Amino acid sequence: MTDIDATENETPETRLAAVRERIAIAAREAARVPDEVVLVAVSKTFGEEAIRPLLNAGQRIFGENRVQEAAKKWPSLREQYSGVELHLIGPLQTNKVEEALDLFDVFHTLDRPKLAEALVKARDKGRKMPRLFVQVNTGEEPQKAGLAPGDVDAFITRCRTEWSLEVEGLMCIPPLGEEPALHFALLEKMARRNSLPNLSMGMSGDFETAVKLGATHVRVGGALFGSRV
Template identity: 45%
Template sequence: MPDLAQPLDAVHRRIEQAARDARRDPGSVKLLAVSKTFPAEDVRAAHAAGQRAFGENYVQEALDKIEALADLRADLEWHFIGPLQSNKTRPVAEQFDWVHSVDRLKIAQRLAEQRPAHLPPLSVCLQVNVSGEATKAGVAPDEVAALAHAIAALPSLRLRGLMSIPEPAANLAAQREPHRLLRTLFEQLRADGLALDTLSMGMSGDLEAAVLEGATIVRIGTAIFGTRDYSH
């Protein structure tokens, strides 16, 4: 089992420094360790080093890990952060605590219908395509308000906020722009009466820019677990 205490500590130091630069409480930024493509033993190692929240992109891979780590289930928080097809919503509704990648009302409706009654409401974020990339998932910025209000009215779900995956940018100023757009949309929704508390934005390469623009969850994989191997 790998020792992940050092990389986790390094990421926490980056978060703390960025929060201080933004004059924010470092405790207002949650670290989501993105464990996609890494084995369950790496999640166990991160847990041993103090990490509790983990993000997964692929449904079957995630379900296998959740089963392999069943002994830790009460102490882990599972976040689904990848594209979600309508035929895969049931296991996500049953096994996950959060879904960050809701971009269609149909997906939200299925999650709401399939969330087991004995579980607390499923926390969801609305994924926004802030860069306007044709190949990227997410709702267009001008469609966010209508979809957010529709999702907020569904039972068994709790709309927490917004998520984005902007295209890479070369410098801090350019990295901040799409995060600023997401924050502006977030603030507009709150002004419209939605009780939102989450901005899920920022990854290993743009963590600082995201925290400066108000991220409350940063999704970090490579900086914790290392380079991913997609060959399998």
């Protein structure tokens, strides 16, 4: 499924309240506590003027795809609003690791040994490590980043034993046109097998399904911000 846009005549505040309520309903239907689900507001391509209303409404957790884009808007926003937590949800080049560490609290897209080694090199220089999710290419799509499902267990083992990196969860983006529940269930099974507590899965078009299948983090953009340019 794709990221469904918000109704254009709604306000950011009403969109935020509606998404939070939908998360709560889905969680309760799955016999879960709604507060277990973290809403990551995906603000990629949107400027400060679009983000500020959500900040004013109390949203503090945001996701960005690109380091350079985040660097243009978030330092000033963070000066104005306390408690912001920024999540990197797009692919990260190894030469951008140092800059990304200056900006992001959580990486959702750890997906290869070279990136793990770049993080270790930064840590060895005294840099604080972000919270880490391993990205899984559950559909094994050649154009997408992420580990193939068959490589996940070995990679997590290397993160723990060879690199001493603490991974807390898995992330996936299901293929367009496929039933997302199948991919969410696969991700949950892999996380459970590796004793990982967190699952980053679900976007505007399918986050309720993700919540019912165990998502701890949902990445919602269109339902909050409307259409992207």
